[in-house]
Amino acid sequence: MAAIIGRTSRQALLVTKSGTFSPKANFVSFKGKNGKKWVVAMVGAATVGAVGVGAALATPVLAEGVELHPPKYPWSHNGLLSALDAASVRRGYQVYKQVCAACHSMEYLCYRNLVGSIMTEEEAKKDAEEVMVEDGPDEEGNMFKRPGKLSDKFPAPYANEEAARFANGGSLPPDLSYIVPARHGGEDYVFALLTGYCEAPGGIALRDGLYYNPYFPGGAIGMAPALYNEVIEYEDGTPATASQCAKDVCIFLRWASEPEHDIRKQMGLKAVMIFSFMLAISYYLKRHKWSVLKSRKIAFKK
Numbered sequence: 001m002a003a004i005i006g007r008t009s010r011q012a013l014l015v016t017k018s019g020t021f022s023p024k025a026n027f028v029s030f031k032g033k034n035g036k037k038w039v040v041a042m043v044g045a046a047t048v049g050a051v052g053v054g055a056a057l058a059t060p061v062l063a064e065g066v067e068l069h070p071p072k073y074p075w076s077h078n079g080l081l082s083a084l085d086a087a088s089v090r091r092g093y094q095v096y097k098q099v100c101a102a103c104h105s106m107e108y109l110c111y112r113n114l115v116g117s118i119m120t121e122e123e124a125k126k127d128a129e130e131v132m133v134e135d136g137p138d139e140e141g142n143m144f145k146r147p148g149k150l151s152d153k154f155p156a157p158y159a160n161e162e163a164a165r166f167a168n169g170g171s172l173p174p175d176l177s178y179i180v181p182a183r184h185g186g187e188d189y190v191f192a193l194l195t196g197y198c199e200a201p202g203g204i205a206l207r208d209g210l211y212y213n214p215y216f217p218g219g220a221i222g223m224a225p226a227l228y229n230e231v232i233e234y235e236d237g238t239p240a241t242a243s244q245c246a247k248d249v250c251i252f253l254r255w256a257s258e259p260e261h262d263i264r265k266q267m268g269l270k271a272v273m274i275f276s277f278m279l280a281i282s283y284y285l286k287r288h289k290w291s292v293l294k295s296r297k298i299a300f301k302k
Contacts, residue, residue, distance in 0.1 A: 068214040070192035083262040092252025105156040108177035112150040169209040171222030178257045187250040194246040197225040
C-alpha cells in the first residue's frame with residue numbers, strides 16, 4: 001500500500017506540457033492557489049493511506065471470526081402481549097438453586113420477590129428458612145446466625161471476590177441478577193452459551209481449567225459445562241434434559257432482571273386503550289367544536 005501511495009504521489013507531482021505524465025517532466029510549483037490545492041491533496045492522500053494501513057494491520061488482531069453469534073430463538077414471552085411462562089420460571093429457579101447458586105450470586109434479588117410470581121408466601125418463607133443468615137449484634141454485641149426471612153437477599157456462595165476467584169482458578173463468576181439484559185443477545189446468548197460447549201478445533205490450545213465454547217468471547221471459558229441430562233429432578237415431573245434446563249433457567253433470569261415484565265405489558269395495553277379513547281374524543285372536539293371557532297370571522301367596526 002505504501003508503494004502504491006508513493007507511485008501515485010510521484011505521478012501527481014510530474015506534469016508535462018502535453019498533459020501526460022513523464023519522468024522527464026518538471027515538478028509542480030507549490031506557489032499560488034494551485035500549489036495550495038496540491039498540498040491539500042497530498043495531505044488527504046497521506047491521511048487516507050495511514051488509515052488504510054492501520055485498518056489492515058488491526059484486522060488480523062480481531063477475533064470476530066472465532067466467536068459465534070447466538071441464533072434467534074422463539075421465546076414465548078417475546079410477543080408484544082406475551083407473558084412469561086410461570087411454570088418455566090419456577091423450574092428455572094429450581095435449576096439456579098440446585099446448580100447455578102454453587103458459584104453465581106444474585107445479590108439484587110430477595111426471597112420476597114418470589115411471592116406471587118413463582119411460589120406462595122408459605123413456600124417462600126420455607127425456602128428462606130433453609131438458609132442461615134448472619135445477623136446482629138445482639139444485646140451483648142455479638143453476631144449470631146438466624147434462619148432467613150422474606151426480606152433477606154439470596155445468599156452469596158463466596159465471602160468476597162478474592163475467595164470467588166481463588167475457588168474458580170482466577171475466574172470471577174458474574175452475578176446473575178441482570179445477566180440477561182447485560183449481555184448482547186439476552187437469553188439467546190445465555191442459552192447458546194449453556195448448550196454450546198464442544199471440543200476445541202485443531203490449532204487452539206487451552207490451558208488447564210479452561211473449556212471451549214464458541215459463543216464466549218475468545219472461545220476459552222472458565223466455567224465447566226453445568227447442565228446435562230437429568231442433572232436435577234423437576235418437581236412437576238418435566239423431563240430435565242440439558243436443553244430444557246437451559247431454557248427454564250434463561251426464562252428465570254429474564255424474570256429476575258425484570259420482575260415487572262408482565263405488569264409492564266398489561267399497563268402498556270391499558271395505556272393504548274385509554275389513549276385510543278382519548279384520541280376519539282379529541283377528534284370529535286376538533287371537528288365539531290374547534291372548527292367553529294377556527295372558521296369564525298371577526299369584524300371590527302370603525
